[in-house]
Amino acid sequence: MKTIKIGLVGLGYMGKIHLRNSLRSKSIANVAACDVTAKGRKYAKSIGAKEVYTDYKEMLKDPDISGVVVSLPTYLHAECTELAAEAGKNVLLEKPLARSIAEGEKIVQTCRKNGVKLMLGYHFRFSPQFMQLKQSLDKGVFGEAQIAHATMVGPGPFFHRAEGYAPRPVPSWWFNKELTGGGALIDLGSHMIDLVQWYFGRIEEINAYVGHRFNLDFEDYALCVCKTKSGTVATVTVGWFSREASAKFEIFGSSKILSAKRVDSNKAVSLAKMILGLTPDFNLPYVWELQHFVDCIQNDKTPLSAGEDGLADLQAISLAYENATPIEESI
Numbered sequence: 001m002k003t004i005k006i007g008l009v010g011l012g013y014m015g016k017i018h019l020r021n022s023l024r025s026k027s028i029a030n031v032a033a034c035d036v037t038a039k040g041r042k043y044a045k046s047i048g049a050k051e052v053y054t055d056y057k058e059m060l061k062d063p064d065i066s067g068v069v070v071s072l073p074t075y076l077h078a079e080c081t082e083l084a085a086e087a088g089k090n091v092l093l094e095k096p097l098a099r100s101i102a103e104g105e106k107i108v109q110t111c112r113k114n115g116v117k118l119m120l121g122y123h124f125r126f127s128p129q130f131m132q133l134k135q136s137l138d139k140g141v142f143g144e145a146q147i148a149h150a151t152m153v154g155p156g157p158f159f160h161r162a163e164g165y166a167p168r169p170v171p172s173w174w175f176n177k178e179l180t181g182g183g184a185l186i187d188l189g190s191h192m193i194d195l196v197q198w199y200f201g202r203i204e205e206i207n208a209y210v211g212h213r214f215n216l217d218f219e220d221y222a223l224c225v226c227k228t229k230s231g232t233v234a235t236v237t238v239g240w241f242s243r244e245a246s247a248k249f250e251i252f253g254s255s256k257i258l259s260a261k262r263v264d265s266n267k268a269v270s271l272a273k274m275i276l277g278l279t280p281d282f283n284l285p286y287v288w289e290l291q292h293f294v295d296c297i298q299n300d301k302t303p304l305s306a307g308e309d310g311l312a313d314l315q316a317i318s319l320a321y322e323n324a325t326p327i328e329e330s331i
Contacts, residue, residue: 002298006065007031007059008033009080012171015033017286018069018071023048025291032052032065060084068084074096074179075178077098077103078098081093081111084116085110085114085116088116093119093307094120095313096190096314099178107307119296120309121305122194123285124194126285133249136258144253145200145253146232147233148250149235150193151246153240153242153245156187156239156240157240158170182321183220184219184220184238185208188240189222192247196236197313199232199251203228204228207224207324208325209222209224210327212326213241224320248260
């Protein structure tokens, strides 16, 4: 199978993960990277990126690049993805798709119009635990899947992830609702709502309770109740209040009750693996996600997490915001 050239835009936390995985992939022959910071470009060069750019518009002119991985802040998704599509590049875009339905629709339409593949960065679809739940559902193991609970909590932007778990200033865009499209619900909720719709079909009704523990202009935790096309009722709970990150999905069926949980390696073990140039266990789904993107380009396949899926998730989240009830905080 012919190897391809990949371009990466944005070298923050996720961008660095994709960069390392791209450089280790046997299916990727060459990697170009773009970042506005000299530090990011220096890092990319130091670990093996052949070309580095300050402006991704220049990078998109390279006719040899087949796919672009976009790991930019949410407010920059639309412009970058649309320009990549117009340049004939397939795109792997980090979630959420966009800040609004209108913005998301334009991204999807532009990719479709230009005949390029658009894949959303939903790494839980590539995590063995969550994939096994999907397989069990498809086989009818649960009988009737009556109720489901999806939960994802963590520190969010209040304790930013960084290389080697070293402290790093939190980018200011995280705290600007106009730039993010919302808070914990659009951030963490994108993953959990995507799993709900992957498992049970489109969400037809959704209501939410949103909390403002930290008195910001967007929610830092939320609980949603969803009714899906298949009839399963699911709750989605997300929050930025926990020092310990956790993601869990439980399905209660008439025949079986099963659950999947993200299992993170011990931090010391993960750090040791990173120092040795190995991939920590919790990052493996990103490896498989990237490989799937490359495979879709090489073999003209539709991505497992396509742009239309990201748009459906954004539509459900937007409806949840419309139907949201604030949670009264007691002091």
